[in-house]
Amino acid sequence: MLGQRAIKLIATVLAFGMIAGIGAPxxxxxGFALWTVLLLVLVVLAVPVVAVLYSERSRR
Known part of the structure; x- marks a missing residue:
């Protein structure tokens, strides 16, 4: 299981990602570069996936 600190960090990253996703256009x-916006979106999408994979692995 993830600790409280990790859960808060993931929630913060997801909230920031939602703001960035809505604000991408x-x-x-x-004037932000396209690669910068795409990188930001990829990082935000990767955080919950990595958290789920870590949680599944630590449960075994």
Missing amino acids: YLLQA
Whole structure:
């Protein structure tokens, strides 16, 4: 199981990711590079996947 600190960190990253996902078109219009926005989205998508994989592995 994940600790409280890890759960809070994952929730924070997901909240930031939702904001970035909604704001992605605006970030692009503001002059951010496309690769920067894509990297941000990939990191945000990877966090819950890694957390689930870690949780499944630690349960065994």
